[in-house]
Amino acid sequence: MAKEITLYTENGFGWSFRKGARLSISVSPSALYVGGAFTVTIAVPAGCTLSTVTATAGGTPIALTGSGNTRTGTAPAEAGPLVVTATGADADGKPLTATRTVQVREEPPSPGDFIMSQLAVSRVYQRDTDTGGDFGRGAGVIPIDVTASAATPVYARLRDAVTGDVIKAAWQVGNVTEGASTLDVAGIPARRGRCYVDLAAEAGGPWQEGTTPVAMGAIIAGGGQSQMGYTAYANGAGTLASLGITVPDDGFISWHARDSADAQDWTDGTWGRPADDGQYTGSFAGQILQDMTVALGVAVGYVGYSRGTTKASDFAAGSADRNRLHAQLDMAGGFEAFLWVQGGTDMSSSTPPATFKAATQDVLDSLPAHNAIRGSNFRLIGSATFTRTSSTTVNSNNMRRAVQELMTQLGGTYMDTRDIILTDGIHQSQAGGQRFARHVRRALLQDWHPPVPVSATKAGAVITVACDLSDGATLALTGVPTNKVRVEQAGTALTIASVAASGSNLTITLSADPGDVDLDVWIYPSPDPSNAAATAIIADNSAPVGRPAQPNYNALIAQAGGGSSLAVEGGNGQATVTSYDTLTSPAAVGGAGQITVTNYGA
DSSP, X not given: OOEEXXXXXXXXXXXXEEEOOOOEEEEESSSEETTOEEEEEEEOOTTXXXXXXXXXXXXXXXXXXXXXXXXXXXXXXXXXEEEEEEEEXXXXXXXXXXXXXXXXXXXXXXXXXXXXXXXXXXXXXXXXXXXXXXXXXXXXXXXXXXXXXXXXXXXXXXXXXXXXXXXXXXXXXXXXXSEEEEEEEEEEEOOSSXXXXXXXXXXXXXOBOOOSOXXXXXXXXXXXXXHHHTTTSOOSSOOTTTXXXXXXXXXXXXXXXXXXXXXXXXXXXXXXXXXXXXXXXXXXXXXXXXXXXXXXXSEEEEEXXXXXXXXXXGGOTTSHHHHHHHHHHHHHOOOSEEEEEOXXXXXXXXXXXXXXXXXXXXXXXXXXXXXXXXXXXXEEEEESOSSOOOSOHHHHHHXXXXXXXXXXXXXXXXXXXXXXXXXXXXXXXXXXXXXXXXXXXXXXXXXXXXXXXXXXXXXTTEEEEEEEOOTTOOEEEESOGGGGEEEEETTEEOOEEEEEEETTEEEEEESSXXXXXXXXXXXXXXXXXXXXXXXXXXXXXXXXXXXXXXXXXXXEEEOTTSSOOEEEEEETTEEEEEXXXXXXXOEEEEETTXXXXXXXXX
């Protein structure tokens, strides 16, 4: 019952008021958002009664359900004030009224309130490092587009593409702001196999699952002319299956190849896997992916651009060929090795070697700027051409020597592989492409140490060529490789009866003793004489395919009168003459582009 209290002042006046009960309203949750459920609770003092509970928003009634002291409702779809009113009476029957106003807010950014775009294509991404990461083979970044309604943290996890098992548990990869953005998901470990990338706003989910399987590993890039084009698509008989090539499911290729007339694409550069019934049918691509995934223990991609019948100058800055090459490299995002094979057209066009060398270097110097992940930190492999039956000896040696010099200058690996089987005197067959892939594998693993002819000695009709070999290797021959050696007397080829190999020496036996004359000895002379190059090989004995001997671009001189040869090296306006015996009063005569050294005795 309400009590009446009277207060008196000092002069006798007094005021009376009734100490009455009141209704109290609470609304939960305290932060109410549009469309959200809410609960109204009325506190009713003892002896009082509750008659009605209503709610309005902008003058519009909001439906409430429930009974007793509790009501529930749903906030309006628009933000604004929500007014709750309760009526009742006290113990004396006097009316009681209470109101409470709460602000309905716009919907907050809740966990998971972003949209993850699916990756466009199954492919390989280039790792940042070779070591570290969850599997010890490095890690890298995969960019994923997201659209968020408000700023929110983002977590990632990885699932194996085959089993669906989580292979890396949730980790925070960053924060995104309101709107569309590209999130660089760092910490993706390099490994064998593909995976799905899932995203969530909280480490415990819920997860937006990736549906495109991708891989983190190593990208091998390349470019050049038609011989490089045939690394991506088949030429001649033979299939991946017939050659025993099994392309791994984490081996991918993206190669853009154009025809010689620059009129159409042979392959368009879309990502795919080499297959006999697909776009990329080349044995090189299949074999290099099969070999390098095993060797590196990570997924591998092969990326590049080539066009037939191009010279090095066709890849000049600003040219269509240069731009297409760079576009492929930019798309890849980075690479850890680059293979360049070009020079055949420059050979047949008699391009001055200095011009060819400068144009080639200009292309190679442009690569780091288009290797976003690794810059200049990549392995460089260069070749003017492998087996080729066209062009002259001088032009062939000039272009090959120019690339050899460039590789030495740039710290790359030079390759001249004369054992590649051809179909037309220029382009490799499927079997030739497979063999070339096995050679490139060695170079990528820094194991390209072919036999190098260093000197020649003559005794009658027998010439012995000493070769520098890598540790543990010995020379080996296949077939009857007499057409891989040439011996000349004053420019005229002599008939060779046989070629034998023992240890690190080649023994060349002529059909007849030419007498007391100097002889020029060539190993793998140009132009290369046989399409079926693999039937006659001078190589080391390493498995699975021996490394063919390094051709000499300057003749080895087998000295007249027997004895040791003189090795003559020219360059920069000078000649260094080394004798394998002691020279007494040698006479040096120069003229017509040559130096003749005569030994008058030991």
